[in-house]
Amino acid sequence: MEQTQTNKIDIRSLDLEQLRQYFVDRGEKAFRGNQIYEWLWKKGAHDFDDMTNISKSTRAFLDQHFVINHIRVDDMQRSSDGTIKNAVKLHDGLTVESVMIPTPTRTTACVSSQVGCSLNCEFCATARLKRMRNLNPDEIYDQVVAIDQQSRAYYNRPLSNIVFMGMGEPLMNYKNVIRSIDKITGDDGLGMSPKRITLSTSGVPKMIKKLADDRPKFNLALSLHSAIDEKRVKIMPFNEQFPLDDIKEALKYWYEKTGTRVTYEYVVWKGINDQMEDVQALVEFCKVIPCKVNIIEYNSIDDARFEQAATKAIDMYEHELEKNRIVVNIRRSRGKDIDAACGQLANKSS
Template identity: 75%
Template sequence: MTENKPNKKKDIRALTKEQLRDFFVEQGDKAFRGNQVYEWLWGKGAHSFEGMTNLSKATRTLLETHFVINHIRVDQMQRSADGTIKNAVRLHDGLVVESVLIPTATRTTACVSSQVGCSLNCKFCATARLKRMRNLNPDEIYDQVVAIDNESRLYHNHPLSNIVFMGMGEPLMNYNNVTKAIAMITSPEGLGMSPKRITVSTSGVPKMIKKMADDAVRFQLAVSLHSAIDEVRTKIMPFNENFPLADLKESLQYWYAKTQSRITYEYVVWKGINDKKKDIDALVKFCMYVPCKVNLIEYNPIDDGEFQQASSESVTNYINALEKRNIVVNVRRSRGKDIDAACGQLANKT
């Protein structure tokens, strides 16, 4: 006869407020106790049951018996010469992801991760060289934002202004957990941020872009495009073979028809890869399909020399061609390069 192993404690933040209320009723307590615990977990960011000071000792012991709080820990914080902060975030199972605070004169932006590693295989991205180990839970995504909000208040004297899902991982391959995290970030019971200040950046998963539109999400959409020519895009982003540009275009048109929300294309120009006139013409044509703006992003090398930043003349050619067709274009200079915190550099070197 084998001895039964004790049940593993549940992660309490996987429970809804209603489930917490039900738990207390089942224990012979009042339902409102669930409301109190929920506020401690999300509104006050409690790391332990012991810290829930308006609960009785018996109630805290009850929670300790049944649940755990799988809170993240910032293992290492690096500060760049330009004010950017990179956090190495330790998860409850020992895995590590990275998140970044990007300050400007008027705002602070959190760049958060959605997966440990990445599901996709973009050749120019250091994160893509890590195998995808697992998806992040909603509370782990939320905790990254809370940590950066605290750092924003401490080092820049104001709360976090914006959030971009441009850290490690493909957010649309962890759609349910990402949207649950955003729901709590935007909830008055969480951080109360406006969804318009949140951008989810995808490499382009057409089926999931359509699902977002059907779900009537209120956050912004960005697409990591980098080429509007299938042959070129497949070389640098091999998954494009399964999600070709025709399918991506259709999904973006569907998104706009449903949401009336303009799309942002993230676009790096590389020497000898996508810096020719045909590349520019293809992007301009792609931009005609749906209202959009283009962010031309400075490339951040990942040590192997295969990809090199294009000349300033090539970038200027892109700007001129886009502006000629009245397409909004911005040039984004990289932040935090000296601590490997810039776009495409998150690779857990720590």
């Protein structure tokens, strides 16, 4: 039960049973807790006065003792391709960013899980921010609700997919990320299909195994970028603690437990990983478990070390992967003109 600066209880830190018990202890019916829980997690209410089937006296009591620490979209930028980037202000004044990515057939929410990031990928703008704190489940949930509302307003359709590819390393905020997904997918929450959710990790072997033990129904992606340890350490220094052999072992465990293939996200940079040896190493890595590869366009963060590889290098990857019967997709970035593309989220608006 979380107390806030105003000494009010953060009501969304209570689970359903705690909320029911709270009202029983006050001499009221337990179902009152059910009603409030539905307003909080199914309808996304941010104000007790919105809870119209609750008496005014009860709403006043709630307002006196509880607070809903909801997010606020502080700034919204819209790209020429329709992508929307939100600067999301948290209750303590910190800011994260989330992105709505529309295509003709779907709307995807790219959500953040940490303020800053626990890891240190050299090519990512978020990694330049120190990790200030983990996001709470409700703060992740609120990003999804906000983007769903934007999708309905701009495209007259609900949100269809969610990717945990915004700011932060989701597996370093494991408990809160899993709780947020429970609220997003649960019948007592938003009721979205877990099959439409992808959690992306840079590779934390112990936590990949823990996730596998929990038998999730959502998808897993690995931000790989090199299948050669020496090269990966240079662009993702934490790889020294989590070498590729450990990641391979964790991925095998994942597949044994879940039977679900993994997506490898892979950016090709000029002079870094654009040679045949890099492609061959990736092909070998892909033989560990069933997988597919997304080759992602690089998005500049004003670092001269990183430059998009030549088209012929991308073609080489595509040809060799397909020759080895590995599913490969070439992903073009969206929202680059508002720094909303992959790797660019860094609170420039805050």
